[in-house]
Amino acid sequence: MLDRIDKYMIKGNIVNIQRFSLHDGPGIRTTVFFKGCPLNCVWCHNPESKLKDIELAYYRELCIDCGNCKDICTMGCxxxxxxxxxxxxxxxxxxxxxxxxxxxxxxEMIGSESPASEILTETLKDRAFYNNSGGGITLSGGEPLYQPEFALELLKLSKENGLHTCLETSGFTGYKNLERMIPYTDLFLYDWKETKENLHKKFTGFSNNLIHENLLKLDKAGAKTILRCPVIPKYNDREQHYIGIAELSKKLANIVEINLLPYHTLGSSKCESIGRAYPLSSLPSLSDEEKKKRTNIIQRITDRKLLWVDHNM
Ligand code: SF4
Ligand code: SF4
Structure with a gap:
């Protein structure tokens, strides 16, 4: 099948390709982080994937102030x-x-323009691991559907080469974009950030109406989903939101499981490296007992499978 790869020359902006991912769908996976996202989540943990354009990052802790960069830059930056x-x-x-x-x-330059074929070639290197673990490729970001043609080509190529495919999305896009992905996506990792519309607007900059509608349409079309819910103390860590997650999951006939994702502070240092302010001051992390309480709220309402998925582990 690899001889068909050259037919696909669509290029996309990506931040990086992460091999051996364990938290982005079933089994061992290769996760492709797309660059560019239309939402403005205050807790964003991948701020370097917010803008579609390539950016310059600077890591203070590595710098020895040698001045080489100053001497070579013709723009005086x-x-x-x-x-x-x-x-x-x-x-x-x-x-x-x-x-x-x-x-x-x-x-470091953050972001590069890569053809889907190149990404697939990289991904196929770990086919043996996918076969043994039930893994595959995951498109994440950023928001993959912010570059819908590129996402579609990468998913198509992956399916043609026998890979299991996951697409992580905020669902904040026209439904047509989601619908086109269905035949080539084995599992949607669908973000649900906040149940209450006015709070969703406050936390992300936009209403969740479109996201909610799209999720129901996707489910009706038979697409399998995992509901991915970031848990941010002092923001969406409220009983009503957990009740909302549980009730939403009950409406979905094809939901596989609910994932709760604990907040982590990685976004803070990443923001600093690209010269952007990080809007959150340090937030507490939840203890195991506190997590159990949140789990119980959901499980009182639904028997959907529920997992805490910690990207720090
Ligand atoms: S080239 Fe610039 S960024 Fe790199 S170590 Fe020297 S002063 Fe620091
Ligand atoms: S313009 Fe200057 S600061 Fe920007 S990437 Fe080029 S050399 Fe570096």
Whole structure:
């Protein structure tokens, strides 16, 4: 089947390809992180995938202030004085010269344009692991459906090559985009961030009406879903929201399970590296006992399978 790969030349912007993922669907998987997302979740843990465009990241802890980047940048973006390294990102044309000149890998270009065929070739390297574990490829991000043509080609290619496919999505897109993916997607990892519409708007910038409607349509069309619910203390960690998750799951005939995803702070350092402010101050993590309480609220209402999925582990 690999001889058909060259027929597909659609390119997409991706952040990275992560091999041996254990939390993005069943078995061992390769997760492809798409670049670009239309939502503005305050707790975003992948801020580097928010913008579609390529960005420059800077890791202070690796920098030795050698000044190579300052010397090579023709746009005058780097200034180093008194131990402080400032990057004037407004003038940056993301040429990458400073990245190549840095001896300590303290600079990195986030994002690259890759053809679907190249990503598939990379993914197929781990076919033996997928076969043994029931794994496959997962499209994540960012929001894969922000680049629908590219997502579709990658899913098609993956199916043609016998891979199990998962698509993680916020569902914030026109239904047509979702509908086109159904024949090539074995499992949708569908985000459900907040039940109450006004709070959803406050936390993500947009209403959840479209997301809710799309989920019901997807289910009606027979698509299998896992409901993925980030748990953010002081934000959506409310009894009413857990009741909402349980009630929503009862409406879905083809739901496989509910996943609760504990908050983690990775977004904070990532924001710093790309020069963006992180809107959350440190939030508490839930103890096992507190998690059990949340689990019980849901399980009082539904017997759907429920798992806590911690990306930090
Ligand atoms: S990517 Fe290019 S323009 Fe941007 S800071 Fe580096 S050298 Fe300057
Ligand atoms: S080239 Fe790298 S190590 Fe040297 S000052 Fe620039 S970022 Fe720091």
């Amino acid at each position: 780097h200034t180093i004085s008194g131990g402080a390294h400032h990057i004037g990102r407004k003038n940056c044309v993301v040429c990458g010269k400073c990245v190549n000149a840095c001896p300590k890998s303290a600079l």
